[in-house]
Amino acid sequence: MRTSLAGALGAVAAAMAAAPAGADPLAPPTVPYTVDVQITRREDFAVRARARFIFAGRKLRVDYGPLSRLVDFDSNDVTILMPRVSTYWTPQPIDGPADARRWIGVEAETAEPAGHDTILGRPVTRYRVHGRIFDSRTPFDGNVWTTEENIVLKVEGTGHGDGGNSPIRVTAVQLVRGPPDPAVFTIPPKWGLAPKSDTSWRDGD
Numbered sequence: 658m659r660t661s662l663a664g665a666l667g668a669v670a671a672a673m674a675a676a677p678a679g680a681d682p683l684a685p686p687t688v689p690y691t692v693d694v695q696i697t698r699r700e701d702f703a704v705r706a707r708a709r710f711i712f713a714g715r716k717l718r719v720d721y722g723p724l725s726r727l728v729d730f731d732s733n734d735v736t737i738l739m740p741r742v743s744t745y746w747t748p749q750p751i752d753g754p755a756d757a758r759r760w761i762g763v764e765a766e767t768a769e770p771a772g773h774d775t776i777l778g779r780p781v782t783r784y785r786v787h788g789r790i791f792d793s794r795t796p797f798d799g800n801v802w803t804t805e806e807n808i809v810l811k812v813e814g815t816g817h818g819d820g821g822n823s824p825i826r827v828t829a830v831q832l833v834r835g836p837p838d839p840a841v842f843t844i845p846p847k848w849g850l851a852p853k854s855d856t857s858w859r860d861g862d
Contacts (some may be wrong), residue, residue, distance in 0.1 A: 683768055686807045689713035693831040694761060696721075698816070698823060707830065710761055716842045727842055738844065744851040745844050752794060761809040761827050763801060764789045776802055776810040777832050790816050790825060797825070808832065 691711045711718040717728040725738040734748040765788040772783045781802040790797035790812075799814010812827035 681807060683765060684807050686712055688806045688808070688834055689836045690806070690808055691833045691837055692761070692808065692810070692829050694827050694829050696762070697826040711837050711841055713837055713839075713842070718837075718841050727844075729842075736844065738848075739851065742851075743845070743848045745848055746851050761812060761829075762790050762825075763797060763809070763812055764794065765801070768801070771800065774802060777829060779804050779810070779832070781810055786814070790814075793818070795823075799825070806834075808834075 689712060691709065693707050693709050696708055708719065708721040711720075715730040717730070719726045719728070723739065723741055725740060727736040727738065728734075728751070729736075729748075732748070733751050735751055736748045737746045739745065763786065765784075765786050767787045768784040770782055771785045774781050774783060781804050783800050783802050785799075786801045787796075787798050789795060796817040797814055798817070799812065801809055801814075802811040803809050809827075810829040810832065812825065814825055816823045816825050
């Protein structure tokens, strides 16, 4: 029994030593970064155009399809930009806790370490995660791979929506660490506020 216990404790210690230093799956990223990803969902039928996540402190920008979303964690709201028509919508409150949006498309509620890997040349820790995914906040179970700076480079699991279970995969194809241009978090000059009757942005959502 003692030998088995010692072996188990040794395995745990080895796993902790192999994990990227400082990795915490339930904490926000510790550095600014820009990451390009590919997202596959059953309703998309194939890998869609790349999405881009730009993170710096209390701000996040998500470029996905024809829309951009400016997330402000201090004001707890999201502003939708429509670049193709140079307009934007009035900021809307974030649905759910603002600080929960820590990962690419995933709001984690629980996370357990499950192994280690290397993605884009960086050591990552794989976590088994339960939470919610994308703006719909669909329940999600699966795996998330994160760096020591809490930057997610891969998501793979299942969304549990009203229409049944749907496989979801998010894969990083490029990561750049460092502060982005502050202008990416602002509404461009001379852009107009979209009228309330204009719902054309939904066509690409």
